[in-house]
Amino acid sequence: YIVLFKGLLDRSDSAEELAGVLAHEMQHVIQRHGTRALLQRASIGILLAAMTGDVSSAATFGVGVASTLGTLSYSRRAEEEADT
Known part of the structure; x- marks a missing residue:
């Protein structure tokens, strides 16, 4: 599972930045x-x-x-x- 906190959404400067964080966390799950x-x-x-x-x-x-x-x-x- 990947849990997102509101603070991450609030502090992300762009959709791309948020996507990068999610991709990183997805790799933890995949691996x-x-x-x-x-x-x-x-x-x-x-x-x-x-x-x-x-x-x-x-x-x-x-x-x-x-x-x-x-x-x-x-x-x-x-x-x-x-x-x-």
């Missing part, structure tokens, strides 16, 4: 970036839990940190893919 990001985050969590045998709050915190760090470069790559 399944959201699904990939979700699977990547889940995989990191499962791997860390399997390695440590611990699913306590400390492990959960570690998963969150690792997931965030790991997806930063992933999201940059997804943005570049959506721009092409």
Whole structure:
């Protein structure tokens, strides 16, 4: 799904500019970036839990940190893919 907010419509200077933003967001959907990001985050969590045998709050915190760090470069790559 692609969600449009009124602010985007209000701030777009032209129909072409809005079309460019929509085309970019459509590429995220077409290339399944959201699904990939979700699977990547889940995989990191499962791997860390399997390695440590611990699913306590400390492990959960570690998963969150690792997931965030790991997806930063992933999201940059997804943005570049959506721009092409």
